[in-house]
Amino acid sequence: MAKRLCCGFRGKIYYTDVNEKEGIMVGQKVDVTESAVEAVMERLCWMAESKKPFDGKAEIEINGFKLSIDGTGNPRFMEKYGELKE
Incomplete structure (x- = not known):
């Protein structure tokens, strides 16, 4: 076991x-439902944050399933992690 x-x-x-x-x-x-979902979301957010060039999106594939996040619809996420505007 x-x-x-x-x-x-x-x-x-x-x-x-x-x-x-x-x-x-x-x-x-x-x-551990809530903790597991939060951990996956944190991982996807980190991937979106560190993506170069930043576009606010991330995707991972696990056992043939694709999980994706699109933060472009969240102004706070884009303001915090997006490219600095001059």
């Missing part, structure tokens, strides 16, 4: 032991 992040069938993300032979969650489940 190994501790893993798992997604329950109702969309909650848990940190729990997984029976690797059967692929099921066993034992105590700790709900």
Whole structure:
């Protein structure tokens, strides 16, 4: 058994032991949904901030799924991390 992040069938993300032979969650489940989503958003924001040239967008691919952020619609994000205007 190994501790893993798992997604329950109702969309909650848990940190729990997984029976690797059967692929099921066993034992105590700790709900980390909010923390996991925040961590992914922080990663995407950091990628968007550090992108050269800055365009306020970032994208990562995980297991064939693409996650993207477009901060151009958020004036505070663009003002804080965008190119300085002269």
